[in-house]
Amino acid sequence: MYRYDEFDASFVNQRTEQFKDQVRRRLAGELSEDEFKPLRLMNGLYLQLHAYMLRVAIPYGTLNGRQMRKLAHIARTYDKGYGHFTTRQNIQFNWPKLEDTPKILEELAEVEMHAIQTSGNCIRNVTADHFAGAAADEIADPRPYAEILRQWSSLHPEFSFLPRKFKIAITGAPNDRAAVQVHDIGLQLTRNDDGEIGFVVYVGGGLGRTPMIGRKVRDYLPEEDLLAYSEAILRVYNRYGRRDNKYKARIKILVHETGLEELKADIEAEFEKIRYGVLRLPDEEVRRIEAYFAPPPLEVGPSASEAVEARRNADAAFAQFLAHNLNPHRVPGYTSVTLSMKPIGGIPGDASDAQMEVIADLAEQYGHDELRISHEQNVILPHVKLDDVPAIYDRLAAAEIAEGNAGLITDIIACPGMDYCALATARSIPVAQRISERFGTAERQAEIGELKIKISGCINACGHHHVGHIGILGLEKKGEEFYQVTLGGSANENASIGEIVGRGFSSEEVIDAIEKLVDTYLDLRSGKEETFLDAYRRVGEAPFKEALYGAA
Amino acid sequence: MKVITANRLLNGDVVWLGENGSWVERITLARTFDGKDQVAEGLAIGQEAEKNQEVVSVYEMDVTLEDGVIVPVRLRERIRAAGPTTHPQFGKQAQAVSA
Numbered sequence: 274m275y276r277y278d279e280f281d282a283s284f285v286n287q288r289t290e291q292f293k294d295q296v297r298r299r300l301a302g303e304l305s306e307d308e309f310k311p312l313r314l315m316n317g318l319y320l321q322l323h324a325y326m327l328r329v330a331i332p333y334g335t336l337n338g339r340q341m342r343k344l345a346h347i348a349r350t351y352d353k354g355y356g357h358f359t360t361r362q363n364i365q366f367n368w369p370k371l372e373d374t375p376k377i378l379e380e381l382a383e384v385e386m387h388a389i390q391t392s393g394n395c396i397r398n399v400t401a402d403h404f405a406g407a408a409a410d411e412i413a414d415p416r417p418y419a420e421i422l423r424q425w426s427s428l429h430p431e432f433s434f435l436p437r438k439f440k441i442a443i444t445g446a447p448n449d450r451a452a453v454q455v456h457d458i459g460l461q462l463t464r465n466d467d468g469e470i471g472f473v474v475y476v477g478g479g480l481g482r483t484p485m486i487g488r489k490v491r492d493y494l495p496e497e498d499l500l501a502y503s504e505a506i507l508r509v510y511n512r513y514g515r516r517d518n519k520y521k522a523r524i525k526i527l528v529h530e531t532g533l534e535e536l537k538a539d540i541e542a543e544f545e546k547i548r549y550g551v552l553r554l555p556d557e558e559v560r561r562i563e564a565y566f567a568p569p570p571l572e573v574g575p576s577a578s579e580a581v582e583a584r585r586n587a588d589a590a591f592a593q594f595l596a597h598n599l600n601p602h603r604v605p606g607y608t609s610v611t612l613s614m615k616p617i618g619g620i621p622g623d624a625s626d627a628q629m630e631v632i633a634d635l636a637e638q639y640g641h642d643e644l645r646i647s648h649e650q651n652v653i654l655p656h657v658k659l660d661d662v663p664a665i666y667d668r669l670a671a672a673e674i675a676e677g678n679a680g681l682i683t684d685i686i687a688c689p690g691m692d693y694c695a696l697a698t699a700r701s702i703p704v705a706q707r708i709s710e711r712f713g714t715a716e717r718q719a720e721i722g723e724l725k726i727k728i729s730g731c732i733n734a735c736g737h738h739h740v741g742h743i744g745i746l747g748l749e750k751k752g753e754e755f756y757q758v759t760l761g762g763s764a765n766e767n768a769s770i771g772e773i774v775g776r777g778f779s780s781e782e783v784i785d786a787i788e789k790l791v792d793t794y795l796d797l798r799s800g801k802e803e804t805f806l807d808a809y810r811r812v813g814e815a816p817f818k819e820a821l822y823g824a825a
Numbered sequence: 826m827k828v829i830t831a832n833r834l835l836n837g838d839v840v841w842l843g844e845n846g847s848w849v850e851r852i853t854l855a856r857t858f859d860g861k862d863q864v865a866e867g868l869a870i871g872q873e874a875e876k877n878q879e880v881v882s883v884y885e886m887d888v889t890l891e892d893g894v895i896v897p898v899r900l901r902e903r904i905r906a907a908g909p910t911t912h913p914q915f916g917k918q919a920q921a922v923s924a
Contacts, residue, residue, distance in 0.1 A: 299878070306881045320832055320837060322839075322901070323837070323839055323916055324832070324837035325837040368837075368915070370835060370836040371836065371837060691900065691901055692911050706911070749900075752900070754900065
């Protein structure tokens with residue numbers, strides 16, 4: 274994986290020192306809160322409902338055992354013994370003290386981590402497919418490009434005060450697991466007729482209060498143009514993006530208001546000016562970065578493991594885990610294992626310090642010291658020998674992160690909601706917990722099959738509810754929590770925004786409503802292979818609406 | 826009826842304005858304010874405390890009395906006064922048990 278060069282190390286250390294001094298000045302009264310707030314936000318430090326919250330960047334969701342141990346140490350030493358993996362592949366600590374944050378940032382810098390650009394109107398952590406570098410369906414590992422984008426966008430002076438935040442996601446596989454079409458820039462690796470690597474480029478996707486699917490601006494962008502073209506997009510956005518209204522400031526609004534053709538022309542014009550300049554990516558530089566992501570030495574093995582097969586037949590929970598939590602690896606004899614951070618009735622994305630230690634152990638012992646955080650708030654061991662799966666499973670089961678539910682109805686994305694977040698209008702986590710309990714038996718989950726439920730506790734949509742097969746948005750109505758349900762959303766290569774099915778539900782009613790939707794699907798699906806989303810797309814909302822509200 | 830709330834600058838703890846300009850850790854100990862003028866006075870004390878690096882994010886919030894005990898009106902503030910509903914072992918609700 275990527276290792277800091279002298280430049281990276283020096284700017285992270287400089288920033289840590291700078292923030293230490295800013296905290297000192299704040300505590301000494303030399304900086305007011307109005308002056309300090311933008312500075313702390315640039316270092317990922319928010320003030321939430323109960324306490325400060327520190328968001329630590331995990332670039333493209335990749336980290337190693339040592340880094341995971343450091344996160345465990347921070348959770349234990351400076352927080353309340355747990356952290357929360359987010360939908361942008363980062364981790365949040367919910368209870369740090371302001372006075373401790375300079376020390377936390379120093380500790381993070383020791384393992385090449387930081388909290389830079391995890392907040393503020395800048396280019397945020399670049400996210401990527403969590404199976405990057407491992408997946409059988411991959412054209413190429415997207416992480417070298419994500420790393421190149423990270424280097425370009427880190428402390429980029431021109432783009433440190435954009436109209437609004439800016440999120441980039443990249444996938445190397447045709448099956449999009451990185452939700453690229455709902456990002457400000459979405460990149461999908463592709464090959465041209467000559468077999469050369471390039472990118473399909475989407476611009477202006479996003480969720481929040483105005484959800485939009487990104488518009489394709491390039492069918493094929495050559496590798497060497499990645500930075501110049503990205504810079505051109507950012508320049509056009511920085512110049513024309515609205516600054517008069519926070520809610521209309523994202524690039525999606527600019528795309529919408531300007532029109533795709535005009536905006537494309539603006540981007541291309543800017544691109545023409547700079548494409549042969551310093552941002553043109555030299556082949557040797559791409560190959561140099563790529564070398565950091567060289568796959569570990571993996572010996573080709575039999576595509577089925579006797580140890581696994583023997584246990585599959587004897588152990589139903591293990592069989593369930595195999596059926597759902599393994600992703601095909603490009604090397605026969607290997608697999609990518611999803612560690613479910615969604616125990617039945619648990620809090621989506623939370624991990625205790627002890628669990629983080631177990632995860633680090635497993636990465637080091639069985640996983641070539643590689644870990645990934647998925648935007649679905651799970652943890653991945655990307656390179657695991659099939660023969661090692663039973664031993665890993667046992668350790669996961671002991672740590673209570675072995676639920677075989679990846680992609681199933683209990684693998685719910687939920688934002689922190691009103692249990693933590695100052696912006697939230699309703700709670701998300703308790704709704705996720707109750708759904709998980711309602712549908713949590715192994716048989717029922719397996720019978721329902723793939724079903725992505727995503728829950729946000731406010732209109733800002735951190736829980737990606739717009740792209741849930743079933744989306745739940747928590748609002749406040751007359752002082753009570755109130756949940757609006759959307760159907761038919763998807764964040765994959767066939768992305769779609771879910772549609773509101775009808776009037777919302779109280780906290781008491783919402784779980785029954787979800788059950789009615791699920792039962793309706795089970796009744797009308799053409800067979801077990803027709804997923805909830807496929808069935809919804811085939812029949813439309815009418816039967817679901819009728820199940821919820823009766824015949825019109 | 827209102828109380829004035831904020832977070833402590835140093836550690837982020839949720840606090841409410843109590844008697845004599847103190848900041849208290851329990852909403853039950855908060856000073857209550859009735860009417861515009863009283864609330865403005867409370868907010869002024871809060872802003873002074875913000876200037877003195879004691880607290881941040883000062884605002885007023887609605888409360889009622891239930892059996893003589895101060896209770897926030899909005900769920901958001903009830904959660905803020907107690908701790909995450911999903912983690913009864915954390916936040917003020919945890920301290921309340923031992924108190």
